[in-house]
Amino acid sequence: MSQEHPLDSDAVLLVGHGSRREKSNQQVRDLAAKLEPELGVPVDVAYLELAEPTISEAIDTLAPAYGTVTVVPLSLFGASHVKNDVPLAVQTARAEHADLTINYGSHLGVHPSIVDLLDERVRDVEADLGVDRADDDVTVVICARGSSDPDSNADVHKLARLLYEGREFDRVEASFIGVTTPLLDETLHTVTKKRPDAVVVVPYMLGDGTLTQRILDRTAEFDDEYPYVAAAAGDPLGTDDRVVDVLADRFQEARSDSVEMSCDTCKYKVELTGYEEDQGGARAMLRSMVHQAEHADRESVDDDPHVHDAPAKHVAVCTNQTCAASGAATVIEELRQGVRDAEDCDARVTRTSCLGQCGDGPMVAVYPDGIWYGGVTADDTDRIVSSHLERDRIVSDLVHQTL
Structure with missing residues (x-):
C-alpha cells in the first residue's frame, strides 16, 4: 500500500x-x-x-x-x-x-467498542433463535482461545462482566476452547443446569479459522444434546468497523x-502464584525466538495451529552495538556455515538484539540448553558446532552463564 x-x-x-x-x-x-x-x-x-x-x-x-x-x-x-x-x-x-x-x-484488549460489537453479535443470534432478552432468560458465553498468560485470560472475564453490566442477560460467562479452563464443554453443561431459554455462544476470535469452527461445532452438538435449550453460536469479530x-x-x-x-x-513483570518460572528479560526474549523458529519449521496446512516441529538447538547471536563492534557479524556467519557443513546438526542460528551482557561479547546463547557463551570469536565457532551442537558437549572455557 x-x-x-x-x-x-x-x-x-x-x-x-x-x-x-x-x-x-x-x-x-x-x-x-x-x-x-x-x-x-x-x-x-x-x-x-x-x-x-x-x-x-x-x-x-x-x-x-x-x-x-x-x-x-x-x-x-x-x-x-x-x-x-x-x-x-x-x-x-x-x-x-x-x-x-x-x-x-x-x-485490541478491553475496549467499549469491542463490548458493543459483542452485544451486536449476541443480538444477531437472538434474532435467529427467536428470543428476546427482555422476556426470555438468555445466557451468553464468550469463548476465547485460552492462553498460558493469566493477564490475557483475566481480560476475557472482564469483557464478560462488561457485557453483562447494564444489559438484561440472565448471565454472561467466560470460557475457552483450549489451554486453560473453564473449557467450553464444561461451561455449556454448567449454565444448562439453570435451564435458560437460550444459550448464545460468541466466538471471541478475529476470523473464522480452525478454532472458531471448533466453537461452532461444539455449540451445535450441545444444541442437539439439550433440546430444551435453544443454543447457537455467533460470528467472530471479523473486519467490523x-x-x-x-x-x-x-x-x-x-x-x-x-x-x-x-x-x-503481567507474569513477566511480577511474580504470580503458579507462574514463578515464567520470567521476563532475556529469557522471555529468547523463548520468543525459539517459538518463532518452531513455527517457521511447520510444513502442513492441516496441522493444529500450534503444533511445533522445532530444531533440536536454537542459537542466538547478539548483534547489538558492543557485540557487533567485537565481531558478532562474523561469528553468526561462521556458525551458520558450520551448521550447513556439519553432517549431523539440527540447529538454527539467528541474530538477536541486546542480551544485557554488554562488554562480554560477542554473546552466543544456545537453547533449549540455556547455555550462554561469551567473548566468542570466529575461531571458536568450530568448537561450538562440533562439540555442543553436534555432540551435546558444552565448550566449558567459553561459558559465560547458564539459565
Whole structure:
C-alpha cells in the first residue's frame, strides 16, 4: 500500500499472527485497507509467523520512505506475542534503523467498542433463535482461545462482566476452547443446569479459522444434546468497523506516547502464584525466538495451529552495538556455515538484539540448553558446532552463564 512520502511522515504497520490459510492473512490486509482512510496515513501489514512479510522485512521496506513507523499488533489480548515476540522484532528494527522512529502500540484488549460489537453479535443470534432478552432468560458465553498468560485470560472475564453490566442477560460467562479452563464443554453443561431459554455462544476470535469452527461445532452438538435449550453460536469479530475504531485508538495512543499496559498483573513483570518460572528479560526474549523458529519449521496446512516441529538447538547471536563492534557479524556467519557443513546438526542460528551482557561479547546463547557463551570469536565457532551442537558437549572455557 505504501507510496513515496517525505521522511518526516508517518506509516502504520499492522501486525497479524500469520497463517497458512490465506483467508486469515487476507483479513489482516482487509483491516489495513479500512484503517488507512480512517487514519489518513499509509497502513502496511506484516506477520509474526507462517506468512510474509515478516515484521523486519516490512520495516526494511518502509524505512527509506518514512520518518516514523507505528507498529500496532492485531492481537485480541496481551499475551506472549504482544509482550515478547513483537517487542523483540521492534527492538531489533530500532537497532538496524537508527534514523527511523518506531512506536509500538497496544493490542485490541478491553475496549467499549469491542463490548458493543459483542452485544451486536449476541443480538444477531437472538434474532435467529427467536428470543428476546427482555422476556426470555438468555445466557451468553464468550469463548476465547485460552492462553498460558493469566493477564490475557483475566481480560476475557472482564469483557464478560462488561457485557453483562447494564444489559438484561440472565448471565454472561467466560470460557475457552483450549489451554486453560473453564473449557467450553464444561461451561455449556454448567449454565444448562439453570435451564435458560437460550444459550448464545460468541466466538471471541478475529476470523473464522480452525478454532472458531471448533466453537461452532461444539455449540451445535450441545444444541442437539439439550433440546430444551435453544443454543447457537455467533460470528467472530471479523473486519467490523468497530475493530477498525479500536485499532485507530491504539495508533493514536502509540503516536502520543500514552500506551498503557497492565504491568501490575503481567507474569513477566511480577511474580504470580503458579507462574514463578515464567520470567521476563532475556529469557522471555529468547523463548520468543525459539517459538518463532518452531513455527517457521511447520510444513502442513492441516496441522493444529500450534503444533511445533522445532530444531533440536536454537542459537542466538547478539548483534547489538558492543557485540557487533567485537565481531558478532562474523561469528553468526561462521556458525551458520558450520551448521550447513556439519553432517549431523539440527540447529538454527539467528541474530538477536541486546542480551544485557554488554562488554562480554560477542554473546552466543544456545537453547533449549540455556547455555550462554561469551567473548566468542570466529575461531571458536568450530568448537561450538562440533562439540555442543553436534555432540551435546558444552565448550566449558567459553561459558559465560547458564539459565
